[in-house]
Amino acid sequence: MSSKAVRLAARAVIVHEDRLLLVNAWANERSTLLCAPGGGVELGASLTDNLAREVEEETGLTIKVGAPCLVNEFHDPGIGFHQVEVFFRCSIEGSPVIPRSWQDPERIVDRHVWATEAEASKLHIKPDSLISIAFSQTQEISYDPLERIVM
Helix, strand or coil, rough: CCCCCCEEEEEEEEEEECEEEECCCCCCCCCCCCCCCCCCCCCCCCCHHHHHHHHHHHHHHHEEEEEEEEEEEEEEECCEEEEEEEEEEEEECCCEEEEEECCCCCCCCCCCCEEEEHHHHCEEEECCHHHHCCCCCCCEEEEEEEEEECC
16 A cells, blocks of 8 residues: 555636636646646635635636535556645636737646537546536536556
8 A cells, every 4th residue: 555645636627608617637748638727725714715825826717616516536656646635616706818919827727628518528638527518507426446557
């Protein structure tokens, strides 16, 4: 068994004008993989506070965090990485415009995509259930079981 801890992350499911906000998963065009904005949680702050901070850092947007809608976990056995993510339905407060000049302080997120359900279905997105959850009207919380991350 690995001695590495499981990483906890929070992610935002933001659908605005029938488009889902996605960001690149890795810096420097290392992969075409897209995901919901968000990231690892810091100790001493709630999941929702961490999420609002992460979304602001990655996009410049201010959000209102709503109810959780998905729990996902994935791993990369090649590097011993295992992450559990809690996704929350979120809405934008203020302008939905992400300035072209916006820079993520960590220099990871450099691509923002607003995709319709049809457009999103043609993209490389993780977790697998994100599109159906994002465009669903259900208020249930879903669980997407452990999957291996594929770049």
